[in-house]
Amino acid sequence: MTTFEQTFEELPLAGVHDLAAARHAEGWRYVQILAVNTEEGIDLVYSYMKDGHLANFNVSGVKQTDVVPSITDLYLEAFVCENEIHDLFDVAISDIAIDFGGMFYQLAEKAPMTVVSPEQLAAREKAKKIAAAKAAKEAKAAAPAEGPTGPTEEEIQAKIAGLDPEKAAKVRAAMEAKARKAAEGKGE
Amino acid sequence: MSKATVIPFGPQHPVLPEPLHLDLVVQDETVVDVLPQIGFVHRGLEKLVETRDYNQFIYIAERICGICAMGHSLGYAETVESLMGVEVPKRAEYLRVIWHELSRIHSHLLWLGLAADAFGFESMFMHCWRLRERVLDLFEKTTGGRVILSVVKVGGVVRDIDASQMAEIVSVLDGIKGEYTQIMNTLLTDTSVKNRTVGVGHITTEDAAALSMVGPFARASNLPYDVRSFGRGAYGDLADFAPITATEGDCYARVKVRCLEVLQSIEIIKELGAKIPAGDIEVAVKGAPADGAQASNVLEQPRGECYYYARGNGSKNLERMRMRTPTSQNLAGMTVALKGCDLADVNMIILTIDPCISCTER
Numbered sequence: 001m002t003t004f005e006q007t008f009e010e011l012p013l014a015g016v017h018d019l020a021a022a023r024h025a026e027g028w029r030y031v032q033i034l035a036v037n038t039e040e041g042i043d044l045v046y047s048y049m050k051d052g053h054l055a056n057f058n059v060s061g062v063k064q065t066d067v068v069p070s071i072t073d074l075y076l077e078a079f080v081c082e083n084e085i086h087d088l089f090d091v092a093i094s095d096i097a098i099d100f101g102g103m104f105y106q107l108a109e110k111a112p113m114t115v116v117s118p119e120q121l122a123a124r125e126k127a128k129k130i131a132a133a134k135a136a137k138e139a140k141a142a143a144p145a146e147g148p149t150g151p152t153e154e155e156i157q158a159k160i161a162g163l164d165p166e167k168a169a170k171v172r173a174a175m176e177a178k179a180r181k182a183a184e185g186k187g188e
Numbered sequence: 189m190s191k192a193t194v195i196p197f198g199p200q201h202p203v204l205p206e207p208l209h210l211d212l213v214v215q216d217e218t219v220v221d222v223l224p225q226i227g228f229v230h231r232g233l234e235k236l237v238e239t240r241d242y243n244q245f246i247y248i249a250e251r252i253c254g255i256c257a258m259g260h261s262l263g264y265a266e267t268v269e270s271l272m273g274v275e276v277p278k279r280a281e282y283l284r285v286i287w288h289e290l291s292r293i294h295s296h297l298l299w300l301g302l303a304a305d306a307f308g309f310e311s312m313f314m315h316c317w318r319l320r321e322r323v324l325d326l327f328e329k330t331t332g333g334r335v336i337l338s339v340v341k342v343g344g345v346v347r348d349i350d351a352s353q354m355a356e357i358v359s360v361l362d363g364i365k366g367e368y369t370q371i372m373n374t375l376l377t378d379t380s381v382k383n384r385t386v387g388v389g390h391i392t393t394e395d396a397a398a399l400s401m402v403g404p405f406a407r408a409s410n411l412p413y414d415v416r417s418f419g420r421g422a423y424g425d426l427a428d429f430a431p432i433t434a435t436e437g438d439c440y441a442r443v444k445v446r447c448l449e450v451l452q453s454i455e456i457i458k459e460l461g462a463k464i465p466a467g468d469i470e471v472a473v474k475g476a477p478a479d480g481a482q483a484s485n486v487l488e489q490p491r492g493e494c495y496y497y498a499r500g501n502g503s504k505n506l507e508r509m510r511m512r513t514p515t516s517q518n519l520a521g522m523t524v525a526l527k528g529c530d531l532a533d534v535n536m537i538i539l540t541i542d543p544c545i546s547c548t549e550r
Binding site: 003006029030031036045058075100104106107119127 | 223225226227228230232234235238239270397399400401413417418419420424429479482483484485486493495497499501502503505507508510512516517519520521
């Protein structure tokens with residue numbers, strides 16, 4: 001019985017067609033192409049399968065100025081995904097064997113999958129905060145232990161960067177007030 | 189030879205309830221080229237994953253298509269479980285496969301009825317759909333729903349099938365099997381059916397492989413690709429599983445493969461029903477997929493391999509959910525099958541490929 005295995009690898013944009021040619025020559029099946037809208041651009045995932053091995057290749061951060069080479073000269077069946085990605089994500093793909101020229105889907109809005117919803121924006125901000133807080137925690141753990149000296153200025157700023165913007169402003173205002181009060185005390 | 193003429197087929201056509209459009213380039217009565225088009229009812233369901241958490245989205249996934257509802261909820265759940273490293277209890281795996289195979293039976297019976305109707309074999313259409321109703325009755329008794337089952341969740345299933353219900357499933361399937369075998373034999377030996385299907389819409393094994401075709405469409409061209417043979421979940425506990433194939437590669441072979449797959453599904457359900465282990469039917473799933481984590485999955489839907497992909501963003505909402513449906517994969521094969529056929533055979537070729545536009549326009 002063939003066993004199932006899935007892998008993910010990075011692939012440069014320039015290597016898309018070469019990889020397809022290599023996979024085609026080795027007898028891999030084309031499975032699909034998908035796109036993911038990210039802050040850095042559009043990620044494309046190309047999938048091929050052979051003997052139960054589902055190999056996914058991630059082309060990260062494709063820009064609107066980039067032109068992606070079509071693989072339909074090797075895998076005709078990819079014309080569906082390529083036209084779909086062009087219409088829904090506005091990714092330019094050259095030389096599609098059956099090119100609908102942007103008329104594959106009847107859309108009310110251009111590139112609807114590139115619209116970032118409020119929920120997605122909130123999720124991304126939350127992910128950033130978590131990453132900032134994690135980085136601050138790691139920095140704190142990496143710092144040499146010299147007794148109870150308290151957090152450094154960088155650590156405090158990193159922690160504030162991880163907070164909700166409104167809360168961060170309040171914390172900064174409180175710190176400034178505290179600093180002013182301390183300065184006034186010294187002046188007396 | 190006369191000059192080429194373009195004849196539009198669909199998007200509204202009596203033989204297909206779903207909107208598929210073909211530009212058929214014909215010379216005399218022969219189709220010399222085909223341009224398929226979909227996209228008339230695209231719903232953007234994948235975009236909704238941004239506004240629903242990963243537990244809620246399962247109810248959207250199963251509404252992608254009424255025929256493949258169980259498969260979509262299963263494929264989605266397996267992908268999220270892979271993304272989050274969740275291991276599903278063995279009993280839940282068995283229950284999932286039992287419902288999924290019942291879905292395959294109801295899908296193939298629905299298709300067989302529609303195909304029989306297109307042949308002008310209306311009594312067979314009635315019989316196929318009568319048998320299908322008994323499968324839907326089993327769904328209703330075991331899940332509460334007839335089409336949208338809502339029985340799969342991330343981490344397992346929400347309902348169990350007790351011993352008496354399992355015995356009833358086996359009993360009903362035994363009853364269906366007897367009647368279905370009579371119907372199948374009538375269909376497969378009927379002269380008028382053979383006249384319409386034998387040698388029509390031929391695809392070679394090499395073409396099927398080169399076009400990455402999937403499902404019964406590929407297996408009828410002797411391409412033995414079936415995701416179930418990977419032996420994941422309860423499929424791995426089957427004593428023996430081999431994809432049903434045919435060598436002819438024509439419409440008749442596609443009819444035959446689907447007909448035999450109904451019997452195969454009945455045997456799978458009976459075997460798993462006898463072997464099903466006791467235990468939990470779900471595990472608690474907590475937390476959220478990590479930011480940037482991604483997982484892919486394939487599932488054998490009634491029409492063939494369906495690909496699922498999920499990417500997390502650290503929240504309970506997924507960053508991306510994607511499904512590549514079997515029909516999407518088979519569109520290129522369909523154009524090849526149609527080239528060179530008689531105009532009158534176009535309906536039969538499309539029917540035996542069994543495109544599901546509802547899934548494709550998710």
